[in-house]
Every structure is written in structure tokens, then in C-alpha cells.
Amino acid sequence: MLVFIYYWRPSSHKSLTVHAWLDNSFFPFHNSRLLSLMRLLNTKTLKLAEFYADIPLYAILSHTWEKEEVTFQDIQNLETARLKAGFAKVSNACARARNYDFEWIWIDSCCINKESSAELSEAINSMYQYYEDAAVCYVYLCDVSIEFHPRNPKSMFKDSRWFKRGWTLQELLAPDYVIFLDKDWVRIGTRWTLRDVVSVITSIPVEVFKGRDINRYSVAQRMSWAASRETTRAEDQAYSLMGMFGVNMPPIYGEGGAKAFMRLQQEIIKISDDRSIFAWVAASSEHDENRGLLAKSPYEFRMSGEVKASESDCIGDRSSYSFGNNGLRIHLPLESTGDDDVFLASLLYQLVFRPTLQPALKNIQELTVRENPVARMSRFDNRPRYGSAGTVYHVDLLPSARHFLFTNTIPFHVVYPPNPNRVLVQLGPWSSCDYSKLTYKTQVTKEAFTIHLWHTGSPYYALHLGDQPIEKPSFLTDPSPDDGTVMRSDSGAISVHCEVTGRLGDQRLEIDFIDQDSLEIDFWTQTLQPPRSGFIVPSKVDSEGLNGQLIGVYPSDFYTKTFQDMAYIPMSPPDDGDTVPPFRILTYRIPGRFSSHVAIGLLGPSSGTPWTEVVVGPGTAEQVYQSYINRSRAGKEWLKEETSIWSDSFYGDGLVASVQERSSLQLGTHLLRLEWTYPD
Known part of the structure; x- marks a missing residue:
């Protein structure tokens, strides 16, 4: 048992002294990392060994869990382990590491005793460091073949389940070296050589894969990287992000995803005054709810990839904020909207605030004491990475x-x-x-x-x-x-x-x-260059029982991203030599009716002028797309912005499509709105 004793000297200006009792011994308590257990698997014998210090060089495996994974209990008896389907993964990972002279490897499925809640909690809090300390991380993609290069649209690389899981985000970011392997354990490439592809798939800036520190990105930006990822347990959406933000908290399975994510944000606020943590957008199903300043899940940061960190120094001590037993305490400049109950609050502007003090309370002052953040230290920081022999x-x-x-x-x-x-x-x-x-x-x-x-x-x-x-x-x-x-x-x-x-x-x-x-x-x-312009489009169109669902975007490409309630379709403005300006065909399935196709595109130079049109009736998206191409080849002037067929609003079969320029927190440059209308 660990007991802390605090000595408080009201009349003294000396530093606070902290001591601790541990196992009946009394000693000054220093800010050093306590030794923790780490198990590694021997790549030759497939036997586990326990380490508390002097941890050897090791490889680490990142993968998605499948049926019959080999557990800690299974690996104690290799005859039992070999009967499980997941043993092939363990065996191949060891063979790969052994081929490159690694004696040890860490695999989460069999190196953690998940029957021990204490050990599981420690592992969850240490997971980021496990991957950060590894000499190399092997990413095994069981659903990808090297038949096509990842930049080829035919490749399954971009659709791999690995890029959709919550825990694999830190497994992508933490290690120094990441190697992607296909289903047959053939090397596909590295995080460095495929940095453009991985950036497009994950929405993580390519500079991160060039070595830029993730702590230079705002809280909102880092949250957005997890927006479209899923976890089996709802609480893991929060727990899997602790390492990326450098915080720790005990996992409490059963508390629910929203509560776990609330705790995560509170832990981040304890070490950061970056107000971008409040830059989120509620899901469409929760727009009418009364909400506080904290998000319920990473998904609500899906539009925050371009939000920069707040400039906290511009408002001095009032930049800090904290939680009390009655909620969040924060200084915000308020602007009246004309409604006595509604105000606009800026997250980044200074508020001059002077509380009115009662005479008996004149000596009470509000103080802000800042602590320097404790940097995460790798266990290998002081160990030479290269031999003295050269x-x-x-x-x-x-x-x-x-x-x-x-x-x-x-x-x-x-x-x-x-x-x-x-x-x-x-x-x-x-x-x-x-x-x-x-x-x-x-x-x-x-x-x-x-x-x-x-x-x-x-x-x-x-x-x-x-x-x-x-x-x-x-x-x-x-x-x-x-x-x-x-x-x-x-x-x-x-x-x-x-x-x-x-x-x-x-x-x-x-x-x-x-x-x-x-x-x-x-x-x-080649190198992929994502477009800077783009459209946010709704994934559903609901009105009086008519529920339209987005079922396809044609032609598809690397850059389209689909979320729960919307899709993001990046699109480059046309070049001077383009015969046909860029456009896409969206297909919405309407129950009891023909599918509705909505064309969206950009005209003109610079950022491009948006247009949209609704096409109702039979025909595939490819046929509709080709009809526009044929219209261009026929020499008709449909490419001109002022022609009547292209407009910002077009009515067809009760569906209205309109395009608005970006005016609030969102992805891309334009927003497509779809609504049902009914004839008088």
C-alpha cells in the first residue's frame, strides 16, 4: 500500500515536501517512472518472459482481432495454442521478426493476461509506450493483397479494417518505424514510403509521417483523426486515445462510451488550456438537445481537422479553465444575439472580467498556478540506438x-x-x-x-x-x-x-x-495530392416518412470519406485545359420511388464555382455520369455557369438541391443541402 503525507507550512515560503510510505519503508518520493511488468514472446521458442528493467530490443505486432486469437492462457501450452486459428498469426509474426534478428516480440493477444483486471488496466495505460518503445512495428493486414499497389484504386489497402479500428490509431502514430504486411506476410511498404496514401485514408496530415510531433497539433485536430474509427467496447473509444494525449485514467468498463469520453476530456483539460477541445459539432440526431461544452464521442470532431490550437497567451491568466462540482468554469467573451436567453461566446477572444467582491471578501484572490507538463520519456531514450563499433x-x-x-x-x-x-x-x-x-x-x-x-x-x-x-x-x-x-x-x-x-x-x-x-x-x-476543395453532402434525406439514403458516389476515388450522417467529397477546381470540369454523381435510394441522382461539381478557376442538379428516374450512376460527358462532347454549352440547366437550386420530383459556401465548422469548401418539397 502507498501512503502520501503532505506537510503544510502556512507561514513558510518553502516548497511543499512530499513523502511516501511503501511496504513499511519511508523515503522521499521522486518523479520517476515506477517499474512495471512487460512480457515479451521469444521468437524462437514461443515462450513468454517477464521484464521489469533492461528490456531488450523488441518488435511489436499491430493487427485486428479475428476469431480464435491465441490468449495468454493458450500460449502457456503450445500444443493447445496450435489448435487455434490465431496461432498462424503468432507463428508468422515470430518468423518475420526472427528473420531480421529480433529475439523478442510483443503481441497484445498473448502477452497480456486479460483475466487480471489490474494487469489489463496497466496495459491499457501503457499501450502507447509499448508501441513507442518498439524498434519496429509490423502491421499485419489480413484483408489486403500485394497484388495491387496501395495507390491503385483497385487495391484493398485503403479499405482495410485496420484503418477503421480505434486502437490502431495509436499503433500507427507511436512507433518510429512501421511496416505494412499483406495477408501472406509480404511487405507492402512502410509508413514513410506510403505516407501520402496513409494520410489520405486517415486524414492525418502527411507532415506527421515525416516526423512532425503530434503535440504540435490542436486537441480538436487529433480528436478528428479518431472520428470515423470504431471499437468493440464503447468505452475504448476514449481509452484508446489516452496515449495520444499523454493522459492516464483507470478504465471502467460499464460506465458507457459518453461518460468515458467525458472523463478523457477532463483529463486533457487538466494539462492543456487549448480551447479547441470545445470545437465540435453534434451529430444531426442530437442537434435539438441541450448540451454542455464537452463532446460525447470522437465522432463529433469529424469536422475539426483544420481547427488550430487556441492562442492562450493573448488573454493571460484568464486562459485557464477547470471543472468544479457545479460544472466547467471558464472565461468567455459574450455577445448578445437579441434574445435575452441566447448569447454567442468566442473560444479564442479575451474577456475582461472583474468580479464584484463583498467587503468581507476583499482579501480573497483568484490565482492560477501553471505546472510544466511532464514529457513522456521512452525507456530507450538514454540507450544508444547504434553500436559503438559503427x-x-x-x-x-x-x-x-x-x-x-x-x-x-x-x-x-x-x-x-x-x-x-x-x-x-x-x-x-x-x-x-x-x-x-x-x-x-x-x-x-x-x-x-x-x-x-x-x-x-x-x-x-x-x-x-x-x-x-x-x-x-x-x-x-x-x-x-x-x-x-x-x-x-x-x-x-x-x-x-x-x-x-x-x-x-x-x-x-x-x-x-x-x-x-x-x-x-x-x-x-507517383504521389497522391488530395484536393483542397470539396463538398459535405448528407447521407440521409428525411421528410414526413420519406427516408432517402445515400448509397453511392460515382466515380469513386481515394478521397471520398463516409461518416454516419454525412459524406465528404473532395474535388479539385478545373484546370485551364480540362474539357470536362470535375463532378460526381450521388445516388439516393428513395423507398417506393426511382433512385434520385444528384450531380455536384465545380466550374471556373481558383476555388471553383459550385453547381448541382437533380436527376430523377431509372438509370445507373454511371449512365447519368456518361450522359453529362456526352453532352460536353456534343459541343453544347452546358459548361457555362449561366446556362439554365446548371443552377444553385433545381426542383425535381419533390427533391431540392442547393449548394452553400462554407460558413461554419465543416470539411471542405461547400455544403450540399437536400430537402423534400411538395406541390401546392
């Missing part, structure tokens, strides 16, 4: 690239192992050299590429075509966390991937080649 590069030619031959230009740095497709390069203190280069050429075309290797305390590498030296190491001008590079060549594309290993100071570089004739080569070498 860096050993293991450079492997994968089968697709073995028509290239290695040319050794600096022989005394290179060691030739028995494997003819591998080269070892020692850089650093023992080799007395911090630079080397490896050149590969084909015998027939003489096409060449060069890998430049450095060691200046930590390893770096760069890839360029040809065999000439480069003037300056890339890390001196672009210190990005590059763990993979793809470059287009005359005959295809060269891919170099850096695989993290379990040996301190070792780096594994794997060279792949994508042939020019491959249908996927363009997807390997």
Missing part, C-alpha cells in the same frame, strides 16, 4: 533485381559473405571511414544506380541513378526519416527499403526492381 549495412538484392551486378568501387569497406546477392559494408569507428558507395550495373544496357552510405553517429543512405558521386549527403539538406526510396529508371524503377533489425548498429537494405511493363509501376512512383 554501422554494418547488409545490402541485399531481391530476386527481381538480380540482373544488376555489384561493382565494388571502394574495396576495403566491403565484405563479401557467402551469399552472392548480399554485400556487407562496415562504416564507423572500426573502419575509420564514415562514407562508402555501392554501384550496380546491368551487363546488357549498362544501366546503373548507386547507393551512398554514411555513418556520422547514426546511419544514412541515399539512392541516385548512374555511377557518379553526389556533392552533398541528402541528410544534411533533408533530415527526414527516410526508410525507403523509389526512383524511375529507363527500364523500370529501383526501390531501396531499409529494414530495421534486432541487432544494434545493423541496417538491412533490400533492393527491389519494378519492370517498365508492370501495370503497377506508375503507382510506385
Whole structure:
């Protein structure tokens, strides 16, 4: 039992002294991390080991739970564990880690004893750190195949269940290195090489995957990243976000999702005065409810991805706010609306507030004492990431690239192992050299590429075509966390991937080649650029028993996002050379009637001028879309904004479509409104 004793000296200005009794011993209590239990699975023996300190390098697995996962109790008896369907996942994860010299791996399904409520609580509060401390995180996507590159719209990568789960958000953000693996455990790519795709799928700014600290984003922005994610237990929507905000609280299953999320926000408020935590929009079903300033779920932050942190310094001490037993206490500037009971309050403006004090209370003052936030410390922060002997590069030619031959230009740095497709390069203190280069050429075309290797305390590498030296190491001008590079060549594309290993100071570089004739080569070498304009459209149209439901958007693309009560359809304004301005066809199913198609699009340069039209009757969305294309090819002037068929409002079969420019907290630049009308 831990007992705290506080000594209060009213007449003294000395610091408050805190002591503690622990197991009958008396000692000053310091702000240090208490040792906690961590179990790791041995990748060779599949036996669990317990660690309290000196935790070894380990890999970690991120996955979505399926039927018959191997539990902590199962793994105690391997014969029992092998009978479960989930054993294949454990076995393959261990094999993958073992192949890259990791002796230990952490897997949530079998490394936590979930029958112990105390251990489960500790694990939930430590989960972010488990992933942050891991040398590498393997993301296993059981519903994705490497058949198509993730940038290919045909790929299932963007639709993977992993991107829709609540717990996997922190598993994406916390580790230094993240590798995506398909259903057959084949590498798809890394968080770095697929940063544009992952950003589009998750709505997390691509700068986060370039190494920008997530704490530089507002509370509302970080909440928005979780808006469309789901958890099996409602309370886990809150518990899965604790690590991202650097707070802790005991999980109480049974309290309900709204109450758990309320507690989470209260814990965040204790360490942050960022008022963006109040920048949320209620779901459409709750617009008429009387609400306080706190949201009920991450979903209510779905439109807050562009909300910046509040400028708390501009209002000084009045920026702080807190909870009392009668609610939230906060300073807000109020503006009258003309209604005696309704005021507008700004979250970011200063309010000059002077309470009227009774004579007997003149000596009472309101004080604000700020504490410096306690930074999360990794258990590996003080441990060298690279060996004192320097860096050993293991450079492997994968089968697709073995028509290239290695040319050794600096022989005394290179060691030739028995494997003819591998080269070892020692850089650093023992080799007395911090630079080397490896050149590969084909015998027939003489096409060449060069890998430049450095060691200046930590390893770096760069890839360029040809065999000439480069003037300056890339890390001196672009210190990005590059763990993979793809470059287009005359005959295809060269891919170099850096695989993290379990040996301190070792780096594994794997060279792949994508042939020019491959249908996927363009997807390997392009970068996705999400549009800045877009439409918020309703997912339902309800009026007097007629319930319309959005059932499709044509043509579909990476950028469309569907929520519970709306969809977001990003759309770029037309370029000068566009024959047909960009547009989409929305299909709403109306019970007892033909489906209604609603066309939305942008005309003109800059941000674009919106238009909309309702098309009622039979026909697929593709047929409606093609009819507009044909209308353009026929030379009709339907593209002009002033033509009568294109307007901000069009009536058809009782359905009214109108477009409004963004005027409040929402995604994109325009809002589509749909309403039923009835003839007089």
C-alpha cells in the first residue's frame, strides 16, 4: 500500500515536501517512472518472459482481432495454442521478426493476461509506450493483397479494417518505424514510403509521417483523426486515445462510451488550456438537445481537422479553465444575439472580467498556478540506438533485381559473405571511414544506380541513378526519416527499403526492381495530392416518412470519406485545359420511388464555382455520369455557369438541391443541402 503525507507550512515560503510510505519503508518520493511488468514472446521458442528493467530490443505486432486469437492462457501450452486459428498469426509474426534478428516480440493477444483486471488496466495505460518503445512495428493486414499497389484504386489497402479500428490509431502514430504486411506476410511498404496514401485514408496530415510531433497539433485536430474509427467496447473509444494525449485514467468498463469520453476530456483539460477541445459539432440526431461544452464521442470532431490550437497567451491568466462540482468554469467573451436567453461566446477572444467582491471578501484572490507538463520519456531514450563499433549495412538484392551486378568501387569497406546477392559494408569507428558507395550495373544496357552510405553517429543512405558521386549527403539538406526510396529508371524503377533489425548498429537494405511493363509501376512512383476543395453532402434525406439514403458516389476515388450522417467529397477546381470540369454523381435510394441522382461539381478557376442538379428516374450512376460527358462532347454549352440547366437550386420530383459556401465548422469548401418539397 502507498501512503502520501503532505506537510503544510502556512507561514513558510518553502516548497511543499512530499513523502511516501511503501511496504513499511519511508523515503522521499521522486518523479520517476515506477517499474512495471512487460512480457515479451521469444521468437524462437514461443515462450513468454517477464521484464521489469533492461528490456531488450523488441518488435511489436499491430493487427485486428479475428476469431480464435491465441490468449495468454493458450500460449502457456503450445500444443493447445496450435489448435487455434490465431496461432498462424503468432507463428508468422515470430518468423518475420526472427528473420531480421529480433529475439523478442510483443503481441497484445498473448502477452497480456486479460483475466487480471489490474494487469489489463496497466496495459491499457501503457499501450502507447509499448508501441513507442518498439524498434519496429509490423502491421499485419489480413484483408489486403500485394497484388495491387496501395495507390491503385483497385487495391484493398485503403479499405482495410485496420484503418477503421480505434486502437490502431495509436499503433500507427507511436512507433518510429512501421511496416505494412499483406495477408501472406509480404511487405507492402512502410509508413514513410506510403505516407501520402496513409494520410489520405486517415486524414492525418502527411507532415506527421515525416516526423512532425503530434503535440504540435490542436486537441480538436487529433480528436478528428479518431472520428470515423470504431471499437468493440464503447468505452475504448476514449481509452484508446489516452496515449495520444499523454493522459492516464483507470478504465471502467460499464460506465458507457459518453461518460468515458467525458472523463478523457477532463483529463486533457487538466494539462492543456487549448480551447479547441470545445470545437465540435453534434451529430444531426442530437442537434435539438441541450448540451454542455464537452463532446460525447470522437465522432463529433469529424469536422475539426483544420481547427488550430487556441492562442492562450493573448488573454493571460484568464486562459485557464477547470471543472468544479457545479460544472466547467471558464472565461468567455459574450455577445448578445437579441434574445435575452441566447448569447454567442468566442473560444479564442479575451474577456475582461472583474468580479464584484463583498467587503468581507476583499482579501480573497483568484490565482492560477501553471505546472510544466511532464514529457513522456521512452525507456530507450538514454540507450544508444547504434553500436559503438559503427554501422554494418547488409545490402541485399531481391530476386527481381538480380540482373544488376555489384561493382565494388571502394574495396576495403566491403565484405563479401557467402551469399552472392548480399554485400556487407562496415562504416564507423572500426573502419575509420564514415562514407562508402555501392554501384550496380546491368551487363546488357549498362544501366546503373548507386547507393551512398554514411555513418556520422547514426546511419544514412541515399539512392541516385548512374555511377557518379553526389556533392552533398541528402541528410544534411533533408533530415527526414527516410526508410525507403523509389526512383524511375529507363527500364523500370529501383526501390531501396531499409529494414530495421534486432541487432544494434545493423541496417538491412533490400533492393527491389519494378519492370517498365508492370501495370503497377506508375503507382510506385507517383504521389497522391488530395484536393483542397470539396463538398459535405448528407447521407440521409428525411421528410414526413420519406427516408432517402445515400448509397453511392460515382466515380469513386481515394478521397471520398463516409461518416454516419454525412459524406465528404473532395474535388479539385478545373484546370485551364480540362474539357470536362470535375463532378460526381450521388445516388439516393428513395423507398417506393426511382433512385434520385444528384450531380455536384465545380466550374471556373481558383476555388471553383459550385453547381448541382437533380436527376430523377431509372438509370445507373454511371449512365447519368456518361450522359453529362456526352453532352460536353456534343459541343453544347452546358459548361457555362449561366446556362439554365446548371443552377444553385433545381426542383425535381419533390427533391431540392442547393449548394452553400462554407460558413461554419465543416470539411471542405461547400455544403450540399437536400430537402423534400411538395406541390401546392
